[in-house]
Amino acid sequence: MLIGTTAVRLEIPHEPGEWMDLRALPWRVLETARLAAAAHWQRTNAEMAKAYGVELLKELRDIDLARLKAALAEEQQAAASNGAGVGRDFDLNTLLQKGIAGWSYSPDPPTPAQIDELDERTAGWAAAEIARLSLPPQDADARKKS
Secondary structure (H helix, E strand, O other): OOOOOOEEEEEOOOOOOOEEEEEOOOHHHHHHHHHHHHHHHHHHHHHHHHHHHHHHHHHHHHOOHHHHHHHHHHHHHHHHHHOOOHHHHOOHHHHHHHHEEEEOOEOOOOOHHHHHOOOHHHHHHHHHHHHHHHOOHHHHHHHHHO
16 A cells, blocks of 8 residues: 555644644655664664773663563553653654644644654654554554553
């Protein structure tokens, strides 16, 4: 199926009366967003390893694994409920710039600079909705469980 030209109008749940026209993204854009997110996390991990080195490894060895697993489960549940987990799998900027077709803030299509001005909550919501529209149903369900 060809996608990318049709947009769905969704009400922004935390902004009564405001809406966004969001579109599903084609596989090539999703792949670009995945690669950008992976590159970001690789850079972040390399910077952390360089900054903390052996000291970080020693501390990680001493962490109570049960406590760590409980904290991770709680964080994943919170992220799934507000769309924040999308940032681990996809570059948010790519999703937002390619997936927002219009909005109630202006009669004109949003510019990249205007999209960059979204607050974090609205950007996270929009990115999660774009991912939901773009991913096959089984992928979307699996993401919610992880």
